[in-house]
Amino acid sequence: MSPEPFDDRDGTVWLDGAFVPWREARLHVLSHGLHYGGAVFEGVRVYGGRPFKSVEHAERLRASARELNFALPYTAAELDAVTREIVSREGITDGYVRPVAWRGAEQISVSGAGNSVHVAVAAWEWPHVFADGAQERGIRLKTSRWRRPSPDTAPVRAKAASLYAIGTLARDEAEAAGFDDALLLDHRGRLAEATGANLFLVIDGELHTPVPDGFLDGITRQTVIALAGELGLTVRVRGIDPAELALADEVFLTGTAYEVQPVRTVDDRAFTVGKTTLRLAEAYGELVRRTD
Ligand SMILES: Cc1ncc(COP(=O)(O)O)c(C=O)c1O
Structure with a gap:
């Protein structure tokens, strides 16, 4: 059986300040982040329902965005709270959280200025990266x-x-x-x-x-x-x-x-x-x- 695709699952994703049904967590095809790589992300592991070093990851997400000359509209504490909430809503025990931030679709040009900034957080069960053993x-x-x-x-x-x-x-x-x-x-x-x-x-x-x-x-x-x-x-x-x-x-x-x-x-x-x-x-x- 092929694994469940990431755009077709039950559950909830946090997107730009709201919890939305998983399948509706979408962005436009003309997003700057897609065309010119104006995007940063994180990976946080969850152990026994608790995200490990979630604040450190949130701080790094903000720092990564700054390196690309954009600012996230959320503090590390706010992103940490979202991470914990999504883990709890999804009932994740041993899993992974993916926060991601990208430049929006106000303008298509190599220049990144003038684009909105979007942020999403999703989580899923994921015990191991490599095969058993x-x-x-x-x-x-x-x-x-x-x-x-x-x-x-x-x-x-x-x-x-x-x-x-x-x-x-x-x-x-x-x-x-x-x-x-x-x-x-x-x-x-x-x-x-x-x-x-x-x-x-x-x-x-x-x-x-x-x-x-x-x-x-x-x-x-x-x-x-x-x-x-x-x-x-x-x-x-x-x-x-x-x-x-x-x-x-x-x-x-x-x-x-x-x-x-x-x-x-x-x-x-x-x-x-x-x-x-x-x-x-x-x-x-x-x-x-x-x-x-
Ligand atoms: C390219 C790369 N190097 C190193 C790491 C290890 O970083 P961390 O321990 O913060 O997950 C990661 C994973 O995030 C990575 O993607």
């Missing part, structure tokens, strides 16, 4: 020919829809070649990240992760670095050459959707799903489900 086995990455652009070429700090065009090209090529996801290098040819998650290497029991100067400094990345500190692990944030994968015993990805996701192979190089990754995955799993 991927957490235990690890996933397979293919190094992509597509790279993360330099910070003077694109708004790399923003979670901007336009940047995901690169991720889609990379991910589609990786999947067509039989891999689970792509590993992208940055504009200098250093290790960057996967299509929707940040990268960590474990070398001699220490964590090494690239400097986030050309890609998103993920909320999960920051959370895992803090957890690693609590566990007494050393974390080295530095430029990492792809050849250094040969030194790594373990490799894992971090992201709201991916959580702490072990990597089994990068191209034809194999890694173990080892104890450092598993300790962090366990600590992260405990943190996100904590009710205090």
Whole structure:
């Protein structure tokens, strides 16, 4: 059975200040956001009915819009309240929330000025990104020919829809070649990240992760670095050459959707799903489900 399409479901979506029936949450085909990529979005995970770090995600949505020179008409506190309300209305237990903001249809021109700003929030049940068993086995990455652009070429700090065009090209090529996801290098040819998650290497029991100067400094990345500190692990944030994968015993990805996701192979190089990754995955799993 094919999965339910995202435009044909029961339920409610919050759109521009009102809760509307899911199928009526529409925008016009001449929206600026659709034609010129004037859109930003977020992904928030829900654990046991509670959105994790919802305020941080709302703040990042506002910051992403600012990077694209538009302002959201809602505060982070208001967006957090909407997120909680939609999760509760939809009865989500373990799922995902997608806030999105885009420029409207007042004018069709490369210039973004003069367009209204629209905001929507939708939520659905979504326990895991990858197939069952991927957490235990690890996933397979293919190094992509597509790279993360330099910070003077694109708004790399923003979670901007336009940047995901690169991720889609990379991910589609990786999947067509039989891999689970792509590993992208940055504009200098250093290790960057996967299509929707940040990268960590474990070398001699220490964590090494690239400097986030050309890609998103993920909320999960920051959370895992803090957890690693609590566990007494050393974390080295530095430029990492792809050849250094040969030194790594373990490799894992971090992201709201991916959580702490072990990597089994990068191209034809194999890694173990080892104890450092598993300790962090366990600590992260405990943190996100904590009710205090
Ligand atoms: C391209 C990209 N990098 C990194 C991340 C990880 O960010 P976070 O941990 O805030 O979800 C994401 C997911 O949001 C992403 O899409």
